Amino acid sequence: MRAISWLGTRSSIFLMSTARRRLCENVRWPMRDLHLSHLAKSLGVDCQNGDAVLRGLAIDSRAVKPGDLFVAIVGDRVDGHDFIESALANGAVAVACARPIDTPVPSIQIADSNQVCASFGRLMRADFGGVVIGITGSAGKTTAKSFLESICSGAGSTVATSGNQNNELGVPLTLARLSENPEFAVVEMGASRKGDIAYLKSMAAPQIAVLLNALEAHVGRFGSLDTIVETKGEILDNLTEADTAVLNADQLHYASWRKRAAPAKIIAFGEDSSADVRLLDTVDHGLDGSDITVDMLGTRVALRLSIPGKAGVTNALAAMAAAAALDIDPDVIAQGIEALSPVEGRGNTIQLDRGIRLINDCYNASPSSVMAALDTLNKARPPRTAVLADMLELGDDGPRYHREVGKHLSNLGIERVIAVGELSAHIKDSCSVQALHFSDTNELLADCPDFLQDETILVKGSRGMQLDRFVTSMTSSLGDAKC
Structure with missing residues (x-):
């Protein structure tokens, strides 16, 4: 109350x-229309094929809404220029591109797509x-x-x-x-x-x-x-x-x-x-x-x-x-x-079959956040398992931070840890509880251990370790709660 x-x-x-x-x-007043010509002027370039009123911004053709400017970003694996026609079909009224295009649509050409997006944001914020x-x-x-x-x-x-x-x-x-x-x-x-x-x-x-x-x-x-x-x-x-x-x-x-x-x-x-x-x-x-x-x-x-x-x-x-x-x-x-309820991947609880509860905290991980998540898991009734993957981007101190997590697990007395990844081997080696180790998420999925009735499972690791795949596998097989 x-x-x-x-x-x-x-x-x-x-x-x-x-x-x-x-x-x-x-x-407060209604936002003034943002024209492609305004954006072009802020970037020091010219409009091609006329002007357009811009209602929004999109960098993914699938996310385009009517009235958007579509920014064709050249990435390592995907070239946004290949999706210009799709963006226009979804309602884009103008295009920002890094090279000339044949499509007769209002457009600006500038190599730095980040600069286009930043200028768009600043113009919207200014008004x-x-x-x-x-x-x-x-x-x-x-x-x-x-x-x-x-x-x-x-x-x-x-x-x-x-x-x-x-x-x-x-x-x-x-x-x-x-x-x-x-x-x-x-x-x-x-x-x-x-x-x-x-x-x-x-x-x-x-x-x-x-x-x-x-x-x-x-x-x-x-x-x-x-x-x-x-x-x-x-x-x-x-x-x-x-x-x-x-x-x-x-x-x-x-x-x-x-x-x-x-x-x-x-x-x-x-x-x-x-x-x-x-x-x-x-x-x-x-x-x-x-x-x-x-x-x-x-x-x-x-x-x-x-x-x-x-x-x-x-x-x-x-x-x-x-x-x-x-x-x-x-x-x-x-x-x-x-x-507010927990955001998916950031501590939300998923109820599985046989009373199993899965805490989906796999979006990201740092030493302090892992320790805090383990403290929360420790308040659940046994049996409890922590599925922990590598905490990435910790530099030369990475092994030490993982050993500290292992020691913290031992102090709490959580019944089992499943360590995933090269760095997480230090968690296994540093804790006194039942511990399993898998080299990566693929190996975990291929040989997933059993979970007990009414068990609480914490899943946490850096996003690059892809523990979300483990969560998806668990939730798609509710009957026996196995991978």
């Missing part, structure tokens, strides 16, 4: 956010009168985005990042949907290297910047944790007094991020006593979620989360803090938090 009570006030933050909301409500919320971090971005999307949808029209479209192509696809003239846009931002967040932020220009954390995920790609901290912090650069930074008060880097965000307003979330949105109490129900009590800038909120684990609680706090910056009613915030 949700309960909301008034504890006090931190009126300076609420007055700031109310002013912003009133500005948006009073000044948008609502509020953009940007979210980044090493872990939890999609869950925090989904929480905030659920909240904002209860307060007004909202667009948000779809799936994993959080890179240099995905962010423009989200910004293209600003043509719908929503009140809120929630934009997730990921990074592969230093400078990526700065680049994405230059397109999205969020008035509210949410920084969840900086963890060891992908440290092999970045080179060091310090570089990850620096990169994630790029979302805080060049904020103004009218903007708000939402920061994790429990992170070691909180103080430096707070300075970096100046002169923006700060709303902190977490368990630390300094947090503006602070966790007061939690009752962990394992796979069934948590009951939490939160002091949200003076409003006491008690609610139930369906997202399991401590990470779910942290992401909910982040979303509540961002929603508080928007001055969304506390009851609407609570309703949005309680309405």
Whole structure:
């Protein structure tokens, strides 16, 4: 049962956010039409075969909607130019291409498709009168985005990042949907290297910047944790007094991020006593979620989360803090938090035959997220099995991180682990529980072990390890719950 009570006030933050909301409500106007000629001018090229009004952006001919600009991307395995006719059949009104085309359709020619998409996104953002919320971090971005999307949808029209479209192509696809003239846009931002967040932020220009954390995920790609901290912090650069930074008060880097965000307003979330949105109490129900009590800038909120684990609680706090910056009613915030169920591949539970429960958390993995997932699995009744594949992009420290996971498994006493991949052999060798090892997912699928009645199975690994194939195999054979 949700309960909301008034504890006090931190009126300076609420007055700031109310002013912003009133500005948006009073000044918002219908989005102006974006013409191909406008885009061409921003790119310094000419239109061919006339002009067109652009309603949206597509880089996949199958996803084209009427009125879209289709960007023909030349990839390693697929050339978008081969699908121009298909895109036009689906309603594309113009084409951006890297080489001349024979089709008499409004078009622009430019070699860099990323530049086309970025310019499209920037033009849409420049004409948008609502509020953009940007979210980044090493872990939890999609869950925090989904929480905030659920909240904002209860307060007004909202667009948000779809799936994993959080890179240099995905962010423009989200910004293209600003043509719908929503009140809120929630934009997730990921990074592969230093400078990526700065680049994405230059397109999205969020008035509210949410920084969840900086963890060891992908440290092999970045080179060091310090570089990850620096990169994630790029979302805080060049904020103004009218903007708000939402920061994790429990992170070691909180103080430096707070300075970096100046002169923006700060709303902190977490368990630390300094947090503006602070966790007061939690009752962990394992796979069934948590009951939490939160002091949200003076409003006491008690609610139930369906997202399991401590990470779910942290992401909910982040979303509540961002929603508080928007001055969304506390009851609407609570309703949005309680309405969200786990996203597929990110901790959703699948009920199989014979009482077997499968926790599908195979979208990605880092040492901290695997440890947290194992803690959640440990709250389930025995028997329990952890199916863990390699955590990739950890650099030279990869073996050590996998050994630490094995030791954590031993400390928890989870009954069995199935390790998949070369690095995961270190998990098997470092734990004292029953352990099986498979060289890759293909070998696992070819010789899948049996699972017991009422067993709980956690499936987690880096996306490149393709454990989603194991999940599909399990769910397609419900009768005996074998691969």
